[in-house]
Amino acid sequence: MKERMKMREQNPLERKNNFEEVTLGYNEQEALHEASRCLECKTAPCKTGCPANVLIPEFIKEIKNKDFKKAHYILKLKNNLPAVCGRVCPQEVQCEAKCVLAKKGNAVAIGRLERFIADFGIKNNLSLDIESKSNSIKVAVIGSGPAGITCAADLAKEGFEVYLYEALHKAGGVMVYGIPEFRLPKSIVEHEINKIQELGVKLETNMVFGKNINLSDLKEKGFKAVFIGSGAGLPKFMNIQGEELNTCYSANEFLTRINLLKAYKFPEFKTPVIVGKKTVVVGGGNVAMDAARCALRLGADVTLIYRRTQKEMPARVEEVHHAMEEGIKFEFLNNPVRYEGDEKGFVKKVFVERMKLGEPDASGRRRPEKTGEIREFEADSVVVAIGNSPNPVIQQNLKDLKTTKWGTIEVDENNNTSIPGIFAGGDITTGAATVIEAIGAGKKAAMSIVNYIKNNK
Amino acid sequence: MKKNEIMEKKKLSDGSYLFKIYNPEVAKNSYAGNFVIVIAKDGSERIPLTIMEYTDEWISIVIQPIGFSTKEICFLEEKDCFSGIMGPLGKKIENKKYGTILFVAGGIGIAPVIPQMMEFKKTDNKIILIHGARDGEHIILEKESKKYTDNYIICTDDGSMGKKGLVTNAMKELIESGEKIDHIVTIGPLIMMKFVSDLSKNYSIPTTASLNTIMLDGTGMCGSCRVEYDGEVKFACVDGPDMDAHKINFDVLLRRNARFKSLELVNGEKK
Ligand SMILES: Cc1cc2nc3c(=O)[nH]c(=O)nc-3n(C[C@H](O)[C@H](O)[C@H](O)COP(=O)(O)OP(=O)(O)OC[C@H]3O[C@@H](n4cnc5c(N)ncnc54)[C@H](O)[C@@H]3O)c2cc1C
Ligand SMILES: Cc1cc2nc3c(=O)[nH]c(=O)nc-3n(C[C@H](O)[C@H](O)[C@H](O)COP(=O)(O)OP(=O)(O)OC[C@H]3O[C@@H](n4cnc5c(N)ncnc54)[C@H](O)[C@@H]3O)c2cc1C
Ligand code: SF4
Ligand code: SF4
Ligand code: FES
Numbered sequence: 001m002k003e004r005m006k007m008r009e010q011n012p013l014e015r016k017n018n019f020e021e022v023t024l025g026y027n028e029q030e031a032l033h034e035a036s037r038c039l040e041c042k043t044a045p046c047k048t049g050c051p052a053n054v055l056i057p058e059f060i061k062e063i064k065n066k067d068f069k070k071a072h073y074i075l076k077l078k079n080n081l082p083a084v085c086g087r088v089c090p091q092e093v094q095c096e097a098k099c100v101l102a103k104k105g106n107a108v109a110i111g112r113l114e115r116f117i118a119d120f121g122i123k124n125n126l127s128l129d130i131e132s133k134s135n136s137i138k139v140a141v142i143g144s145g146p147a148g149i150t151c152a153a154d155l156a157k158e159g160f161e162v163y164l165y166e167a168l169h170k171a172g173g174v175m176v177y178g179i180p181e182f183r184l185p186k187s188i189v190e191h192e193i194n195k196i197q198e199l200g201v202k203l204e205t206n207m208v209f210g211k212n213i214n215l216s217d218l219k220e221k222g223f224k225a226v227f228i229g230s231g232a233g234l235p236k237f238m239n240i241q242g243e244e245l246n247t248c249y250s251a252n253e254f255l256t257r258i259n260l261l262k263a264y265k266f267p268e269f270k271t272p273v274i275v276g277k278k279t280v281v282v283g284g285g286n287v288a289m290d291a292a293r294c295a296l297r298l299g300a301d302v303t304l305i306y307r308r309t310q311k312e313m314p315a316r317v318e319e320v321h322h323a324m325e326e327g328i329k330f331e332f333l334n335n336p337v338r339y340e341g342d343e344k345g346f347v348k349k350v351f352v353e354r355m356k357l358g359e360p361d362a363s364g365r366r367r368p369e370k371t372g373e374i375r376e377f378e379a380d381s382v383v384v385a386i387g388n389s390p391n392p393v394i395q396q397n398l399k400d401l402k403t404t405k406w407g408t409i410e411v412d413e414n415n416n417t418s419i420p421g422i423f424a425g426g427d428i429t430t431g432a433a434t435v436i437e438a439i440g441a442g443k444k445a446a447m448s449i450v451n452y453i454k455n456n457k
Numbered sequence: 458m459k460k461n462e463i464m465e466k467k468k469l470s471d472g473s474y475l476f477k478i479y480n481p482e483v484a485k486n487s488y489a490g491n492f493v494i495v496i497a498k499d500g501s502e503r504i505p506l507t508i509m510e511y512t513d514e515w516i517s518i519v520i521q522p523i524g525f526s527t528k529e530i531c532f533l534e535e536k537d538c539f540s541g542i543m544g545p546l547g548k549k550i551e552n553k554k555y556g557t558i559l560f561v562a563g564g565i566g567i568a569p570v571i572p573q574m575m576e577f578k579k580t581d582n583k584i585i586l587i588h589g590a591r592d593g594e595h596i597i598l599e600k601e602s603k604k605y606t607d608n609y610i611i612c613t614d615d616g617s618m619g620k621k622g623l624v625t626n627a628m629k630e631l632i633e634s635g636e637k638i639d640h641i642v643t644i645g646p647l648i649m650m651k652f653v654s655d656l657s658k659n660y661s662i663p664t665t666a667s668l669n670t671i672m673l674d675g676t677g678m679c680g681s682c683r684v685e686y687d688g689e690v691k692f693a694c695v696d697g698p699d700m701d702a703h704k705i706n707f708d709v710l711l712r713r714n715a716r717f718k719s720l721e722l723v724n725g726e727k728k
Contacts, residue, residue, distance in 0.1 A: 167676055169496055169503070169541040206543040208676060212482040233678040237690055244685050244709045246716035253679035261503070261673070270502045270526060271673075272720035345712030393676055393695070 004106050005034040012325040016296050019181045019264055022322055031116040035063035038108045041100055046110060049098030051440040054078045056095060056110055063113060072121040075114060076128055080150045083122055083188045084175060085436050086115025090316045094436070122191050127198065135159040137453060138223045142209040142394070145173020146435045147229030147426025149196060150442030156199040158450055165207040170260060173231055175435070177260040178252070180290050182297070210397030225421045225449045228409060229442060232427035234389040242339025243384065247274055247347045251287045251385035258294050275300040276380020280350045282336055283385030284313040289320060291383040292328050302328045303377060307335040307355050307368040333357070337374065339382055350377045388432050406431055415445035423449055461539040464515055471595040473521045473565055474531050479514060483544050487511035489552070489572035490699050493518070493544030494675040497533060501540065502526040505672045507569035508545060519568035519598070524721055546675045547698045552576050556639035557583040559631070561624050561653050563645020564590050567598050569667055570644050574605035583607050585636070587627045589649070593618030625652050638662050643702065647711050654702035666702035668693040671714060685709045
């Protein structure tokens with residue numbers, strides 16, 4: 001049997017000095033090779049692994065036929081952002097995990113094929129050619145992350161007059177402020193945003209729902225429904241000594257400075273960031289990996305501290321692998337206990353406690369336990385990447401909106417919130433999850449909104 | 458009129474500029490205590506500035522050109538548009554009758570004080586203002602200040618206008634004279650607010666300070682603006698900017714506000 005096609009990558013020694021994309025994508029020949037491995041299973045178990053039910057064998061079949069345009073069409077039916085998902089989906093635990101070939105450790109590289117086709121679509125500026133007749137019914141979408149973008153696009157395709165309101169000055173959510181350029185080029189996100197505007201979606205940035213645009217304004221202007229996709233952007237801290245130090249950042253601050261505000265191009269772009277010679281990153285997820293790899297590219301020697309072992313790390317395997325190749329040091333079974341600074345308040349030292357694994361906790365992962373053994377590391381900066389909670393702004397301003405004890409907005413299986421006509425989806429309802437889950441939620445909510453408006457005419 | 462268009466630009470005697478900006482959505486929702494995040498041009502920094510006046514259509518801001526981004530903004534002219542204005546952000550003041558409210562403003566800090574005096578006047582408070590600055594030229598917005606105050610005290614470092622000396626001296630004098638003060642609001646340089654806060658603590662007068670921390674998003678997403686508040690972490694952009702001064706760790710704040718000093722731009726270039 002043919003081997004899974006490798007993807008070309010920038011050499012680790014080179015790429016650790018630039019912000020250009022790490023993985024280079026398949027060329028046509030490579031894509032054809034990989035596509036030929038798909039067995040086009042009737043049952044297509046791979047589809048059940050994809051939260052958006054992408055028509056996997058169907059689009060792969062068109063690659064085999066070299067009808068990339070058709071493949072693109074099929075792909076886009078279920079996934080509005082395939083160029084993004086092809087790059088950042090945790091495929092190894094989603095679609096590819098369910099592929100029949102996965103048992104032999106040789107799953108079809110669905111994500112890479114998805115990326116190939118999506119990039120073909122971008123290069124050739126393909127559109128979906130959907131004729132939508134405007135019905136002049138206004139719907140507002142709050143937040144322009146993957147959930148909001150998807151919901152807005154699907155509603156526009158149905159003929160609705162969609163206004164997409166984004167708090168920041170740039171649309172894209174985590175795709176622009178969190179995930180770095182070298183993993184997801186911002187030009188791709190921009191392309192997708194342009195595409196939904198071509199569909200008729202009216203994007204308005206610098207608009208914060210609950211601040212300069214409110215539910216009462218929307219009602220007054222005749223809006224019939226609202227979708228909230230405001231994400232999980234509230235950074236968590238550990239509340240340990242020294243977290244207030246000058247060069248101790250939340251991952252959100254660190255990544256926003258670098259990705260959204262382009263501090264890596266300072267002073268061409270005007271927002272600064274200071275990493276110093278040595279950076280310690282705390283955490284084990286994608287966010288921690290992104291922060292560590294950004295710090296490395298800004299010239300720091302980077303150590304990542306995670307309280308469990310590599311096996312329990314929630315980050316994508318590929319990202320951990322890339323980070324290790326680039327020279328990031330990993331200190332597993334360690335947890336920071338305090339940071340020490342100099343007289344001006346800059347981080348100097350990180351004190352960590354060695355941990356050991358105990359009994360499994362609620363998540364099924366073995367719980368890290370303290371050992372009392374403390375060590376110290378030199379560091380000039382620290383990035384705390386231990387997770388994000390749901391954004392609270394909207395919930396605080398809409399008192400009738402039911403929330404859970406985790407602060408997420410409560411929704412039913414059709415993404416209805418407790419207020420009729422208001423729908424929600426993505427990280428704001430699930431807590432920090434994945435791009436494709438947010439897309440899935442945006443799609444489902446769009447359907448629910450269509451039905452809601454039909455029934456309330 | 459386009460959104461974010463500069464309707465009027467006025468130079469004040471201290472070198473600051475007052476901008477009137479067209480943006481009905483922001484203006485309609487604004488109230489004393491709110492600020493906006495301003496982006497001068499595409500690629501510029503996101504800068505927090507207090508909303509001074511608000512109507513149904515426009516807001517005004519007063520900005521002091523102290524570093525690269527504030528200067529970049531001051532180069533904008535009438536009819537130019539800001540690339541972005543986001544807000545109103547932060548908590549609105551809780552407007553009620555305290556009795557006598559003493560405002561202690563330093564330099565440009567008078568701009569954020571004005572809307573507060575205006576609103577607190579509406580709820581029948583007696584308003585006393587101590588405005589301190591380097592010299593007479595740095596005493597700005599006198600006309601507006603007079604309008605809302607029952608007692609308006611000016612002090613300058615060099616004595617070129619009003620009393621000579623620091624705002625804390627004037628404050629002490631006022632309190633010692635037997636004036637009963639129910640609440641203090643202080644806005645100005647951090648170091649001044651720290652001293653005002655220390656002093657008011659001695660007299661056990663509840664005090665609010667407006668925190669000018671370094672911000673990015675202004676919506677609680679990044680934690681850049683975090684302060685140590687009664688031993689807890691709070692975000693000035695959503696929990697403030699006006700916060701109980703006696704609970705703020707000013708020393709941490711002073712250090713954090715200087716954290717990018719080494720990267721300050723001179724004419725758009727690194728030093
Ligand atoms: C650093 C990082 C790396 C990640 N890596 C991956 C990965 O490799 N693969 C993967 O699948 N997932 C990854 N994720 C997770 C993924 O990005 C999120 O699950 C996904 O973006 C959630 O989408 P969303 O649309 O729900 O929200 P978001 O993408 O968070 O977008 C929400 C948007 O709403 C806006 N907003 C918030 N409040 C308001 C308001 N009041 N008014 C108007 N707008 C508002 C926000 O500014 C934001 O733009 C990563 C996350 C981070 C932070
Ligand atoms: C809620 C809020 C309201 C504000 N309202 C006003 C206002 O109405 N008018 C006005 O002129 N300014 C106001 N400021 C301060 C203003 O945002 C800063 O002066 C500006 O961000 C400095 O940017 P810069 O690039 O010009 O200077 P930089 O080159 O970044 O800094 C110049 C000097 O100022 C210090 N500094 C940096 N950022 C801040 C900051 N956010 N606050 C104070 N000092 C800082 C630096 O350490 C340095 O010493 C406010 C700040 C906040 C947080
Ligand atoms: S969207 Fe993600 S999970 Fe779904 S098929 Fe594509 S890569 Fe797999
Ligand atoms: S399970 Fe694997 S081999 Fe079968 S259709 Fe899906 S991708 Fe192709
Ligand atoms: S400015 Fe980002 S959280 Fe306050």
